[in-house]
Amino acid sequence: DTTSMALVLNNIGYTNLKLGKYAEALNAFKRSLKLGKKSGFTTEDFANLYSNISICYQNLKDNDRALLNIRIALDSLYKTKNYYEIARLENITANLFFKSDDMYYADLYSRNSIENAQKSGEKYLLSVCYFTYSRVLREGNDFIMALEYYEKYLNLRDSINFVQKLAEQERERKVNELEKAEKETKLQIADEQVKDLALKQLRLEAEKRDKELALLR
Secondary structure: OHHHHHHHHHHHHHHHHHOOOHHHHHHHHHHHHHHHHHHOOOHHHHHHHHHHHHHHHHHOOOHHHHHHHHHHHHHHHOOOOOHHHHHHHHHHHHHHHHHOOOHHHHHHHHHHHHHHHHHHOOHHHHHHHHHHHHHHHHHOOOHHHHHHHHHHHHHHHHHHHHHHHHHHHHHHHHHHHHHHHHHHHHHHHHHHHHHHHHHHHHHHHHHHHHHHHHHHO
């Protein structure tokens, strides 16, 4: 079952990546890629594998191979309308070119990532892309535009944090309501149990009186 083997190898690679074992992760991803070609992986699956391989090369300080693999991933994704993944990988590519001091391509991929992030509607990703572009502009000595995009990043980040805070408050309110309802239910159950015990006691006493009355008769 080559498809399942490829998926498991991808998971092994991802686990090793998280553990900082980049050589082992790279080996697992390459094996997964080889099996994926046999089993007919989707375009997104291949893009994911190539981007994982790129991340391994980044951590192994091999920037050229990291760029090569991330661009292969992007070329396959450009055939789709997965704007979120395209923007995410374009932002990574921009940062790789930035590290290589290639400001022309860093600027190109960074601007493209902003455009695709806007299409995706993902605000957090867009804020990350704004931040990357502000760094690229600052490095290119365009300080006015760098400040403009840094402010865009800050405004969007603050907006996201505000929305998250409201969502957290709403969750806390719902949790408190549930806890309150649970306590009330428990008290009600306890009250019902007390009433039930009292009723049983009254029945026992009534039965006792009936027996005593029968004996007296």
